[in-house]
Amino acid sequence: MNGRIWEHGIPLMCRSAENVPGLRSMPVWPKEESPWLAAVEARQGEILAELMAVRKTSAPSGFQPYRDPIHPSGETRRAADGLGVEGVDKGMWNVLYLFLNHKQFEDNCIRFPKTVRAIEEAFPRHYSHAFFSALTPGSHIVKHQGPSNRMLRVWLPLCGFDKFRLRVGEQILEPKEGQAFVWDHSYEHEAWHEGSETRLVLIVDIWHPDLSDAEVKFLRTLQSCRLRAGKALAELEPWWKWEA
Structure with missing residues (x-):
């Protein structure tokens, strides 16, 4: 809240005011730490079948290019349409959002009831951030870091x-179809x-397991307030420009 940054000293992990000190930190989590992954893997067949069925329809797929906010190190990858920075320096990376920052994409969720x-x-305790990710052959996703250690990526x-x-960090993974895993994308x-x-993958962020339910409720409330405040400030921006 006060913008102070936890100086964790962990190589290749993001430095952010949103980090929560003291949480266990591993680039890739051992599978035995997440016994619920078996239930996730059991859904792989129906989720893939649902995605393929939707892609065969004549309606728009719902996929869109993945974009990062504009930042100095991404100047060479500014999107041609001016909307953000490309996440790849070659190939194509497209995503289809189901949940993002506490927003549910209703039209997409209606088309993917089994996935939802x-x-x-x-x-467990999904972070309200879930999407399909599609990466074309020959693509390279440039190195980057997630915003916080408070969530893990599945x-x-x-x-x-x-x-x-x-x-992830210094570890190289070669994922296998149907074999779910957990990693920390703050690295x-x-x-x-x-x-x-x-390449097609379902990505779901979950709250860090070391956080209590009360802490998750508190952090979720802070996040919602910040998003509402950001939206309100964005709507007021023309007035600031006029007053200046």
């Missing part, structure tokens, strides 16, 4: 993982896809 039900039933690989690699990470098929 799996997120609500199989994942991947359910769906298809197209031949010759795909993910680096620097990047990815390469040298296979011949589009």
Whole structure:
């Protein structure tokens, strides 16, 4: 709240005022720490079938290019349409949001009822951030860091993982279809896809397991207030410019 940054001294982990001191920190979490992953993996078939069925329809797919906010180190990757910075320096990275920053994308959720039900039933305390990620062959996702250690990222690989690699911190992973895993995306990470098929994965963020339910409730309330305040300030911006 006061903008102070926890000087954690952990190599390749983000430095952010949103970090929570003292939480366990591992780039990739051992599977035995998350026994619920078996229930997530059991949903892989129905989620992939639902995604493929939607992609075959004539309606818009719902996928959109992944974009980062504009920042100095991303100047060379500014999107041609002026909306943010490309997350790749070659290839294409598209996403389909179901939840993002406490917002539910109603149209997308209606088209993916089995996936939404799996997120609500199989994942613990999801962070209201869940999406499909599609990466074309030959793509490279540039190195970047997530915003905070308060959440962990869960991947359910769906298809197209031949010759795909993910680096988290100093660890290189070669995910396998249907084998879910948990990692901390506050660590620097990047990815390469040298296979011949589009890589598809369901990504769901969850609250860090070391946080109590009361702490999660408090942090969720702060986050909601910040988002509402940001929206209100954005709506007032023309008035600031006029007064200046």
